[in-house]
Amino acid sequence: MATEPASRSEAMSRGPGRRPGSADTRGEILTAARRVFAEKGFDKATVRGIAREASVDPALVHHYFATKEGIFAAAMRLPLSPETILPELLEGPREEVGERLVRLLLRVTAAPETREPMVALLRSAMTNERAQGMFREFMTNALLFKVADRLGVPHLRIEAAFAQMFGVVMARYVLKLEPMASADPEELVALLAPTLQRYFTG
Amino acid sequence: MATEPASRSEAMSRGPGRRPGSADTRGEILTAARRVFAEKGFDKATVRGIAREASVDPALVHHYFATKEGIFAAAMRLPLSPETILPELLEGPREEVGERLVRLLLRVTAAPETREPMVALLRSAMTNERAQGMFREFMTNALLFKVADRLGVPHLRIEAAFAQMFGVVMARYVLKLEPMASADPEELVALLAPTLQRYFTG
Numbered sequence: 001m002a003t004e005p006a007s008r009s010e011a012m013s014r015g016p017g018r019r020p021g022s023a024d025t026r027g028e029i030l031t032a033a034r035r036v037f038a039e040k041g042f043d044k045a046t047v048r049g050i051a052r053e054a055s056v057d058p059a060l061v062h063h064y065f066a067t068k069e070g071i072f073a074a075a076m077r078l079p080l081s082p083e084t085i086l087p088e089l090l091e092g093p094r095e096e097v098g099e100r101l102v103r104l105l106l107r108v109t110a111a112p113e114t115r116e117p118m119v120a121l122l123r124s125a126m127t128n129e130r131a132q133g134m135f136r137e138f139m140t141n142a143l144l145f146k147v148a149d150r151l152g153v154p155h156l157r158i159e160a161a162f163a164q165m166f167g168v169v170m171a172r173y174v175l176k177l178e179p180m181a182s183a184d185p186e187e188l189v190a191l192l193a194p195t196l197q198r199y200f201t202g
Numbered sequence: 203m204a205t206e207p208a209s210r211s212e213a214m215s216r217g218p219g220r221r222p223g224s225a226d227t228r229g230e231i232l233t234a235a236r237r238v239f240a241e242k243g244f245d246k247a248t249v250r251g252i253a254r255e256a257s258v259d260p261a262l263v264h265h266y267f268a269t270k271e272g273i274f275a276a277a278m279r280l281p282l283s284p285e286t287i288l289p290e291l292l293e294g295p296r297e298e299v300g301e302r303l304v305r306l307l308l309r310v311t312a313a314p315e316t317r318e319p320m321v322a323l324l325r326s327a328m329t330n331e332r333a334q335g336m337f338r339e340f341m342t343n344a345l346l347f348k349v350a351d352r353l354g355v356p357h358l359r360i361e362a363a364f365a366q367m368f369g370v371v372m373a374r375y376v377l378k379l380e381p382m383a384s385a386d387p388e389e390l391v392a393l394l395a396p397t398l399q400r401y402f403t404g
Contacts, residue, residue: 123328126376136377144379159382160393163369164362171365174328175338177346180361191362195397 026064029054033075038130042072042137069142072134076121079114082142090150097151098161098197099189105165106185115173122166123174153200161199168192228266231256235277240332244274244339271344274336278323281316284344292352299353300363300399301391307367308387317375324368325376355402363401370394 032054036045047068051058065071066083073081089100109115125135139162140155148158168188171177234256238247249270253260267273268285275283291302311317327337341364342357350360370390373379 126325126372127329132377136379139377140379156381156385156389156393159373159379160366160370160397162379163373163382164366164397165369166372167365167367167369168362170328170368171361175334175341177338177342177361177364179358180365183358187358191358191401194400195362195366198396199393 025054025056025060029056029061029064029071030075033071037072037075037134041133042068043141045072047071069138072138072142077117078121079117080108082146085143086146086150089147094151095197095201097200098195099193101161101165101196102189102192103185105169106188109169109173110185115169119169119174122170151200157199157202161196164192164195164199227256227258227262231258231263231266231273232277235273239274239277239336243335244270245343247274249273271340274340274344279319280323281319282310284348287345288348288352291349296353297399297403299402300397301395303363303367303398304391304394305387307371308390311371311375312387317371321371321376324372353402359401359404363398366394366397366401 029050033045033050036050036053040049045068047061048058050071051061054061061071065074067081069082072078085104088104089097092100109118121131121135124131126132140159144158144162145155147153148155168180171180172183173181231252235247235252238252238255242251247270249263250260252273253263256263263273267276269283271284274280287306290306291299294302311320323333323337326333328334342361346360346364347357349355350357370382373382374385375383
C-alpha cells in the first residue's frame, strides 16, 4: 500500500515491543470496517468482508477485535464494546438489573471522553439515513435483544427501557435541561431504576 | 407603522369578513419572531420586541397569537400550542394523568404532518447550539414546569417523564427500532402509562 511507510513509522511510536506496521494495520482494518458498515449495515457486514476490504487475513481481524461487535465499537470509537458491558449488566441479582443499568449508563456517560463518541453516534443516527440503519441494527441485535433474550424480557420492553435512558442522556447532556443536567447520580438512580426494573420484571 | 397598510390589505384574503393584508402581516410577524427567538432565546424574547422587529403594533401580535408561547409554536411550525395541550393533560383524574400524556403524545406523533415539525425541532435542538437554547427554554418554562407546578410534581420528575416519551418518539419514528416502531398504540399505553404515572404521583 502506498501509505504503508508513513503509517509504519506512526505505528512504531505507539509503544515498545510492537513490530512496525501493526498499529497501522489496526487502523486500516477500522477504516475498511467503517466503509463496510456504511455500505452494508451492521447485520450484513462480516469479519471476512471487512478483512477483504482491508486486504488482510480474517484471522488478523479476529486477533485485534475478537468479534464483529468489537470491530463496530472500535470503528465508531465507542468507549465500550457489548462484550464488556453485557456481563456487568447480567451478573448479579435479577431484581437489581434496573439499578445496575442506570448506574452503568450514568457512569459511562459521566466522562466526556466516553460520552462524546456515544452522543456523536446517536446524533448521526438521528440525522443520517445510513448511520441510522447501522445504529438500529447494532443497537437491537448486538445489545438490546441480547440482554432481553438472556433475561427473557419481550423486545418491546427492553426498547422502552432503552428509550427512557436515551431520553435521560439526551436531556442531561445534549439538551442540558435543568435540574436533570446537574442532578446527583444517586438521585437519578433512585428515580429511574424502578422504571427499568418494571420493564425487566413486568 | 410603516407596514401596517400593506399588512392590513393582506388580512382580507384570509376569509370572508376579513380585510386584505393580515395573512402577510401574520407571516411577517412569524419571520420576525424566528429572528428574535434565535437571537434572544425563548425566555428573553418579548411580544413587544417581536412586534418592533416586525414593525407592527404589539396588539396585532397578541391578536394573531395570543401569547409568546403561541408565537413560538407557530414560528417553529409546531402543530400544537401549549395552551391547547395543557388543559387536555391537566383536566381529569389525577391518577390517570400518565395515561392521558401517553395517549396525547402518541396521537400527536402518529400523523406525519403533526409529527414532522416536532421531530425537526428536536433534531435541530440536538445539533445546533442556538436551537438548543430556544428549545430548552421553551420546553421547560412553557411546557414541563407549567405541568409540574400545576400538579405539584418536582421538576426532575417531569423531566424524567419527558425523557421517557422523547426516547419513545425517537425510537419509534426516527430510529425506527422494531418492535417499537410498529407497536400497537394501546400496547404502548399499557407499557408506558404506569411509568409516567409513577413520576407524577411518586
